Amino acid sequence: MAAPKSSIEGLRPWIASYPDGITWDDAIDTTPVHEQVLAACARNPNAMALDFLGATTSFGELAEKITAFAGALQSQFGVTKGSRVALMLPNTPFYPIAYFGVLRAGGTVVNCNPLYTVAELGHITANAGADIMVTLDLQQIFEKAEALLAAGHVKKLIVAHFPNALPLVKKVLFSLAKRKDLAKVSHSPHANVIAGFEALIARNDNPAPVVIDPLKDIAVQQYTGGTTGIPKGALLTHANIAANMSQIDKWGCGLFYPPSKVIAVLPFFHIFAMTVCMNVPLCNGTPVIMLPRFELKALLGIFARTKANVLPAVPTLLNAIARADTAGQAELASLEVAISGGAALPDEVRHAFSKKSQALLAEGYGLTEASPVVCCAALRVASKPMSIGMPLPGTDIRFVDVDSGKVVGIGENGELQVKGPQVMVGYYGNPEASKDAFMDGWLRTGDVGHMDEDGYVFLVDRIKDLIICSGFNVYPRTIEEAAMTHEAVEEVNVIGVADEYRGEAPVAFVKLKAGQSISESDLKAFLAEKLNKIEMPKQIIFKDALPKTLIGKLSKKELREEYAQMKAAKP
Template identity: 90%
Template sequence: MDTPATSNEGLRPWIASYPEGIVWDDKIDTTPVHEQILAACAKNPGAMALDFLGGTTSFGELAEKIVAFAGALQSQFGVTKGTRVALMLPNTPFYPIAYYGVLRAGGTVVNCNPLYTVAELGHITANAGADIMVTLDLQQIFEKAEALLAAGHVKKLVVAHFPNALPLVKKILFSVAKRKDLAHPDRSAHAAVISRFEDLLARKDSPAPVTIDPQTDIAVQQYTGGTTGIPKGALLTHANIAANMSQIDKWGCGLFYPPSKVIAVLPFFHIFAMTVCMNVPLCNGTPVIMLPRFELKALLGIFTRTGANVLPAVPTLLSALGRSDAVTQAQIETLEVAISGGAALPDEVRHAFSKKSKALLAEGYGLTEASPVVCCAALRVPSKPMSIGLPLPGTDIRFVDVDSGKVVGIGENGELQVKGPQVMAGYYENPEASKEAFMDGWLRTGDVGHMDEDGYVFLIDRIKDLIICSGFNVYPRTIEEAIMTHDAVDEVNVIGVPDEYRGEAPVAFVKLKDGHRLSEADLKSFLAEKLNKIEMPRQIIFKEALPKTLIGKLSKKELREEYAQMKAGKS
């Protein structure tokens, strides 16, 4: 793959397919996001910015808290340009306050998934050199933060009091009924290095100005690659983050402006939600309606209570809306646009969702290293089905043959590669991985697909998920799409396993819908006309649940480990 590929940059067939009013070479705004949010707050301070379970924060209040937190970070912790600050927070008002506060203070945000193990969190914080962590006093989360302190991975904690995020009645109820769920940081053996979030805000320290170079200064150090190896810290500059916001904003044709209301059920610490659920709407003065985690009943309640109309989602969430008998058209009638990302959107999920909602369902595509969005279906008019849409303004893409490294033609499959202002600066202190991530200046995505004559992009699978059977390329997604067409199937995930005769063979893990039964033989018979002999799964394993990542993406990593253990147990 080191062979220099010829470039098709400048040949952009997708431009002719752009919706009216969108210009590919439009000016991209790279104003740092913390400057944008404070400007949005000043423009309409009385408007609602955040809604958390009915408790609201106005833009004016948000600005005051961002500035106060930034001031405290500087005066109390010495945060300055380049200081890494870890955030281990679910979706609550504390997250945007901390996120924008860190950036205003000159620091770099290091996002941490609260469901990671202490070992995983230890690697991220130690690798990043994040001595300060902002977290919550919910026991399940706080005990991990405390363990990181004890191990020396972080040196200081800032802990927010969860009930303070709730409206008054819920705050009182929580404090009475759920007090066992709360930790007591003041009783910790490490209390001397633990500060209360609320106390820092109460100081109302004014932050000193910080001169940011958007092109070189790092806003977010986002760890990625945990499902395939040791997580690497993608360095996203202020310009990377702002550019992708600007690209999405242009692509939305006004969607992310009032009177829209955006639902944030995806976690902000994930790059998709950070950009699409938080940064883009808030910087346009649009309210964000938060849920701390996905619960179908709570999500339906948001539509009823707020009339929210924009839902960034993952396929498993859309599947729950489309397939659940508990969901009616009337309950989600305010929804106008659903944006699917994070994983491939199965056609069956698309159809099921369309029966419950008249909303436009647009599939997008991105990766952490691109801040994250690269391509997206149009958000105001229909796009070609099964496509991830068109490259965003200012974004160039090409497809490169996996074996020869040469650019392939229209309709031919190859690795998708990207250029654009949203592409990362590299990986933190990992020059080897940074070099491997690029091919003569183009970011390698590891995803295989093609472009049609109209510039629409279609993905087939991940290079690393590719199964090579008897020398033939077999794509798990092809098998998954075929299995999903059976009425009894709820979810499916296909992996490649060692095979003495063919080298590798596909194995399918299937979850059936409630109340349905299906045998392996019957399902293989159903698939006989849909798959060739090489694609037919060697084995179909039925499970009551399939492993997922926190954002809801079906995870192959756990299935590979489970299958290896099964084989080891039999041998």
């Protein structure tokens, strides 16, 4: 039974500031996402669901392919409730088909970033027990999947033929001009355990029904690194995923329904895009316009061709638009709402973007462990500048003093903690980390901020050392350990610094062994074999000694101060 409104407002000051039409204690829908998307397909099968570079898929076609893929997973691979299936795919029609197909078959999705190194991918797939991986025959991606097979991290591959995602003319041109970019899958030494994505769908197998307990069964095992850099699998139930969709849907006040069109340039394997760019619009019968990667010219072409009006983005992307001479009021005329997430939105980017577009720019906040959205600025009316908005319906937050653990008052800084139906049940196979993630039943975010008297939330700092680079987590320890494998390196300490393009970027401070020497370019070339592009340090600074704490631990605090002084001293 809901508490009287007066007492709710006393505990939750944001309720009084909610936009008209939004109720905090409205019922939250926890129907599994695959059931929702198939229902949306049935309601309007002839409407467009997906647009990939001009090649379209109707909702009816999407349902047929999801169902057939689920049937093949069950009949050919033995996928059942709890089976982990890894997806290593860029944004293409193959991704939503595979994602919803895995869930319909009863399996659990394990998202994999194609930019990760084989070692990173190997940890994720091995930890998850994901014996099956769905991927593409683009050489750069396929060779990683093949390496995972060779190492025994996965046992079977399902490989989609990239040109089949393209419109006919582009498909022919790609096959002629870009043939070298495609892997010769049939020549793989592991060809006997590789199946074709399209061939599996062509079987048209009918999947057996699977009874899902939304509150207990895991829909997505999403890997995140936390403070250690060692990826942990956040267990998101069907109810967690569906609840966050329902919360966002209510917060949008109809934004995610036709005639809206949502641009998906953020990768679906990222939790923000998975929920906001794919799940929410498709389950409402709204088309999703996909790009496989961010290219400004291609993005502006989408606005011109489709008149899309909703753009979920990261600050890096918004900054690129704001700085581009080719992007202006005319090119962005159809855009109504841009939603920034994944990293803090700098005020200068906010102002620069407002000069290019009349669109409402709303900043949101979330984390993998919350499926992911916790707070968001209003999507139909203006919010307080520099705020991440207010908690979504059904979400409670509090701020706790970092040192004492006591709840702080309005306007006082503390660690942001969260309760709500979107919060994970824990980390896979890691009870200690699961315990540490919560305090008295509240999810600890590791982010420091405060709430004002109107219920608006402001973040000021992070407890964690992780670096958020273009919306992705980069862990100093990963870079430090890679650098330490070079024979000339004695000590290394990595910090995150402000970066105009990526939001944040890593900078490495290195002490070399006595008598050793190496250039910055040579050390970066060495690291290129061990780190992905996002993790590569923006700068490597060599020092005779690195600052340490009294107990001999390398200290980042002094390095941050030193770097700030270096920047300030530059003309």
